[in-house]
Amino acid sequence: MTSNIDYIDKIPNNVDLGRDRVLQRALEHWQPAYMGWWYDMGPNESHNYDVYLRTAISVDPEGWAVFDYIKMPQYRWGIFLVPPTAGREVNFGVNKGQPAWQDVPGEYRSMLRRLIVTQGDTEPASVEQQRMLGMCAPSLYDLRNIYQVNVEEGRHLWAMVYLLHRYFGRDGREEAEALLDRRSGDVDNPRILGAFNEPTPDWLAFYMFTFFTDRDGKFQLSSLAESGFDPLARTCRFMLTEEAHHMFVGETGVGRIVQRTAEVMAENKIDDPDHARALGVIDLHTVQRYLNFHYSVTLDLFGGDVSSNAASFYTTGLKGRYEETKIDDDHVLGDATYNVGTVRDGRVVDEQIAALNALNERLRDDYIGEVQAGVERWNKVIEKTGIPFRLRLPHKGFHRQIGNFAGFHISPQGDVLTEAQWNAKRDEWLPSRSDYTFVQAMMTGRVVEPGKFANWIAPPRRGVHTQPIDFEYVRFN
Numbered sequence: 347m348t349s350n351i352d353y354i355d356k357i358p359n360n361v362d363l364g365r366d367r368v369l370q371r372a373l374e375h376w377q378p379a380y381m382g383w384w385y386d387m388g389p390n391e392s393h394n395y396d397v398y399l400r401t402a403i404s405v406d407p408e409g410w411a412v413f414d415y416i417k418m419p420q421y422r423w424g425i426f427l428v429p430p431t432a433g434r435e436v437n438f439g440v441n442k443g444q445p446a447w448q449d450v451p452g453e454y455r456s457m458l459r460r461l462i463v464t465q466g467d468t469e470p471a472s473v474e475q476q477r478m479l480g481m482c483a484p485s486l487y488d489l490r491n492i493y494q495v496n497v498e499e500g501r502h503l504w505a506m507v508y509l510l511h512r513y514f515g516r517d518g519r520e521e522a523e524a525l526l527d528r529r530s531g532d533v534d535n536p537r538i539l540g541a542f543n544e545p546t547p548d549w550l551a552f553y554m555f556t557f558f559t560d561r562d563g564k565f566q567l568s569s570l571a572e573s574g575f576d577p578l579a580r581t582c583r584f585m586l587t588e589e590a591h592h593m594f595v596g597e598t599g600v601g602r603i604v605q606r607t608a609e610v611m612a613e614n615k616i617d618d619p620d621h622a623r624a625l626g627v628i629d630l631h632t633v634q635r636y637l638n639f640h641y642s643v644t645l646d647l648f649g650g651d652v653s654s655n656a657a658s659f660y661t662t663g664l665k666g667r668y669e670e671t672k673i674d675d676d677h678v679l680g681d682a683t684y685n686v687g688t689v690r691d692g693r694v695v696d697e698q699i700a701a702l703n704a705l706n707e708r709l710r711d712d713y714i715g716e717v718q719a720g721v722e723r724w725n726k727v728i729e730k731t732g733i734p735f736r737l738r739l740p741h742k743g744f745h746r747q748i749g750n751f752a753g754f755h756i757s758p759q760g761d762v763l764t765e766a767q768w769n770a771k772r773d774e775w776l777p778s779r780s781d782y783t784f785v786q787a788m789m790t791g792r793v794v795e796p797g798k799f800a801n802w803i804a805p806p807r808r809g810v811h812t813q814p815i816d817f818e819y820v821r822f823n
């Protein structure tokens with residue numbers, strides 16, 4: 347990478363990068379390392395493909411989604427903040443009413459850096475987790491969608507690295523490098539959060555991940571979008587516009603799988619979901635087990651139910667609640683309380699604690715409300731075919747590793763079991779080795795003929811942007 351970067355063209359941005367020499371130098375140093383990471387850990391064998399992608403080149407309605415064929419290593423990873431709001435204030439915590447910070451408040455520096463690094467680390471992690479899936483895509487449409495998600499996660503990494511470079515000096519630059527050094531699932535240098543070290547071995551897992559785990563991203567970004575540190579708030583607001591597409595890919599992906607399965611069951615008059623496998627579709631019990639897994643590991647991402655860190659992030663004004671400014675209360679939460687679940691005498695009970703310490707749990711509950719609505723939409727798809735099966739979210743305490751339920755053996759119905767009782771049911775509740783083998787066996791090879799779809803998934807209702815479903819979304823060259 348030479349120093350003659352045309353900043354607007356190469357790194358589309360609205361942060362006046364062309365004039366900021368210090369930031370330019372930092373990014374010039376980081377960009378080749380980023381490209382090295384992309385070639386190494388980005389989508390396998392994809393570097394020469396022409397992919398029909400959207401690129402954000404500005405934050406205007408006309409500029410944030412420009413569609414064209416592009417080779418992914420040439421994707422223009424840009425830096426965008428939504429425009430500032432005049433007179434914006436810190437809207438919660440002890441600093442409520444102060445003008446929003448345009449620079450890092452010194453006393454909160456390390457806390458703020460940690461929030462940015464933790465968010466930033468998830469972005470490249472998911473690209474790493476998904477890097478082999480292009481090899482077994484069920485259609486060109488789906489292949490294009492996963493690549494779109496991947497390049498945007500790459501851009502989200504840029505967004506966080508911009509904040510580290512621009513506002514944190516030397517330790518920010520070190521953190522930015524470390525973001526390229528960690529690897530999902532690596533024993534010695536793993537990604538920071540658990541769910542981002544789990545494999546995403548097949549397309550059912552990918553759709554579950556984008557439905558459940560990208561949505562955790564949405565809720566984290568939404569609460570950071572409330573931050574009193576204005577550059578973080580504005581960055582996250584723009585990232586949320588892209589995140590919506592990732593969740594769309596997940597919701598419609600799972601929806602198309604259950605649609606296909608239920609239609610095949612109805613056509614063949616199959617009542618027992620376990621008999622669907624013989625017809626080359628993914629049985630609904632397996633879909634439920636994947637759901638149980640991805641839901642539970644994603645719930646852990648919200649952190650402990652009782653958390654003094656969450657209280658500090660809030661009290662200082664760095665991380666708000668979901669839709670903080672729409673909530674009708676004092677935004678300080680001095681005396682407020684909140685209910686969290688816990689296990690007492692072998693039963694799950696509610697416990698009232700200080701609302702400030704329960705902010706992770708509150709965000710988790712907001713999240714659960716949204717995923718519940720999505721599961722109901724999947725059930726509508728199944729219902730339409732006349733098949734009586736319904737998907738369900740397991741109990742909040744099921745299969746948890748973090749928080750009040752960690753260490754207990756809780757069934758999807760919410761009963762506290764012994765370890766032996768739980769283990770005896772494990773393969774009914776979570777994907778077993780043989781489930782993964784079955785699903786992966788169905789996904790050998792990719793479907794490359796425009797408009798064709800693998801047998802286990804229904805076509806989408808419409809194509810991407812203005813294109814038809816049988817458009818050539820990826821050209822392999």
Ligand SMILES: [Fe+2]
Pocket residue numbers: 469498499502563589
């Ligand atoms: Fe992201």
Ligand SMILES: [Fe+2]
Pocket residue numbers: 499560563589592
């Ligand atoms: Fe995402």
